[in-house]
Amino acid sequence: MGVMRIGHINIRVLDMDAALHHYGKVLGLEKTDMDPAGNAYLKGWDEWDKYSVMLTPADRAGMNHIAYKVENDSDLDTLGKRIRDYGIDVEEVGAGELPYCGRSIRFWLPSGHLMYLYAEKEFIGKTVGTTNPDPWPDSIQGAGVHWLDHALLMCELDPEKGVNKVAEVTHFMQQVLDFKLTEQVMVGPDGDVQAATWLARTSTPHDIAFVGGPVMGLHHCAFFLDEWTDVLKAADVLAKNKVKIDVTPQRHGITRGTTSYFFDPSGNRNETFAGLGYLAQPDMPVITWTEENLGSGIFYHTGELNEAFTEVYTEGA
Amino acid sequence: MGATRHRITILDTGEVYTCPDSVSVLKAMAQLGRKGIPSGCHGGGCGVCKVQVVSGEIETLTMSRTHVSEEEERAGFALACRCYPGSDVSLKVVGKMQKAVKRPYGFV
Numbered sequence: 418m419g420v421m422r423i424g425h426i427n428i429r430v431l432d433m434d435a436a437l438h439h440y441g442k443v444l445g446l447e448k449t450d451m452d453p454a455g456n457a458y459l460k461g462w463d464e465w466d467k468y469s470v471m472l473t474p475a476d477r478a479g480m481n482h483i484a485y486k487v488e489n490d491s492d493l494d495t496l497g498k499r500i501r502d503y504g505i506d507v508e509e510v511g512a513g514e515l516p517y518c519g520r521s522i523r524f525w526l527p528s529g530h531l532m533y534l535y536a537e538k539e540f541i542g543k544t545v546g547t548t549n550p551d552p553w554p555d556s557i558q559g560a561g562v563h564w565l566d567h568a569l570l571m572c573e574l575d576p577e578k579g580v581n582k583v584a585e586v587t588h589f590m591q592q593v594l595d596f597k598l599t600e601q602v603m604v605g606p607d608g609d610v611q612a613a614t615w616l617a618r619t620s621t622p623h624d625i626a627f628v629g630g631p632v633m634g635l636h637h638c639a640f641f642l643d644e645w646t647d648v649l650k651a652a653d654v655l656a657k658n659k660v661k662i663d664v665t666p667q668r669h670g671i672t673r674g675t676t677s678y679f680f681d682p683s684g685n686r687n688e689t690f691a692g693l694g695y696l697a698q699p700d701m702p703v704i705t706w707t708e709e710n711l712g713s714g715i716f717y718h719t720g721e722l723n724e725a726f727t728e729v730y731t732e733g734a
Numbered sequence: 735m736g737a738t739r740h741r742i743t744i745l746d747t748g749e750v751y752t753c754p755d756s757v758s759v760l761k762a763m764a765q766l767g768r769k770g771i772p773s774g775c776h777g778g779g780c781g782v783c784k785v786q787v788v789s790g791e792i793e794t795l796t797m798s799r800t801h802v803s804e805e806e807e808r809a810g811f812a813l814a815c816r817c818y819p820g821s822d823v824s825l826k827v828v829g830k831m832q833k834a835v836k837r838p839y840g841f842v
């Protein structure tokens with residue numbers, strides 16, 4: 418019941434050919450369709466729905482929307498009502514308007530990002546099938562990412578002006594969409610400003626994250642890999658393809674994930690993220706990072722933030 | 735087949751470096767370990783590498799309109815990661831990391 422998992426992200430790209438090369442040949446997503454408007458649809462080999470990435474040609478980089486899949490069609494009514502009762506407008510969207518999906522609901526998160534919930538999407542199937550499947554397909558290209566794992570959205574944070582969209586959107590995700598808070602960063606003189614949060618509906622450490630910044634935006638979307646050696650190999654693939662790497666392979670303190678960050682050819686940040694991290698059960702206590710350990714939370718080995726990582730990102734709407 | 739190499743001058747700092755015509759003005763700077771233009775996404779999306787070309791020829795790839803409007807583009811503004819030199823180039827740095835100076839609340 419309720420939200421199951423991240424469904425897809427719709428990213429704007431400045432050059433479709435370059436974007437298809439990046440998401441297809443370099444990351445290893447499979448292109449499943451192109452529509453007459455020029456949007457491209459891609460999925461990981463280990464995903465079964467038609468797409469988890471929708472690329473839209475545009476003259477600005479960034480994210481158009483993010484979509485989560487709910488378990489039952491009736492969840493759209495239940496959650497739609499709860500979102501309205503919370504004071505947020507909800508638009509009912511007819512089947513097919515969200516491409517290859519059944520009916521959906523659409524609303525703006527308190528952080529200013531556009532979110533869709535849907536219950537159905539055209540089924541394609543895993544590349545390895547469901548009868549006596551091999552552990553991975555021979556058609557894997559590049560990094561061979563399994564699936565879209567999560568996204569990190571930047572939210573306006575200016576405590577001196579009383580603005581904290583991280584706290585607002587986190588409250589909404591917990592209270593209305595029943596996400597579980599797994600980790601948080603608390604900052605400020607009294608340590609009472611919630612400056613970043615990680616939330617889950619699955620049993621992984623996060624299905625979405627929010628971080629405070631001067632303006633809202635898309636910080637990154639992340640793709641899953643099995644293990645650390647896959648992250649290393651993915652970075653080799655990125656370097657071979659002259660992809661701009663932001664952060665070479667290393668470990669996050671927060672979520673314990675092993676990670677590498679880089680940019681798509683339009684400047685949208687991507688991540689390859691490996692490992693379970695831990696089992697985020699509903700009764701797991703919330704993990705808190707304090708301001709003086711923020712660096713270790715993000716980059717566990719150096720314990721230092723890099724300037725571009727926190728200040729460079731694309732638009733979130 | 736060798737690339738043609740040009741001299742890039744960052745007027746703000748007086749930094750001078752060589753940039754092949756096949757490499758972006760930002761990447762050439764970073765590869766040499768030089769500083770001056772803020773370095774971010776290298777994809778024309780984030781805007782931190784914004785410069786104004788004061789003299790010389792450049793060719794540009796698509797740049798996010800959020801950061802360089804058509805009017806600005808005509809006035810010589812560009813994103814250094816999307817600029818390839820066609821001659822020696824002098825430029826001024828416009829972009830910056832947003833709050834490099836003051837960070838009272840962790841990330842901001």
Ligand code: FES
Binds near residue numbers: 778780784
């Ligand atoms: S570095 Fe991001 S636009 Fe140039």
Ligand SMILES: [Fe+2]
Binds near residue numbers: 568688
């Ligand atoms: Fe991430």
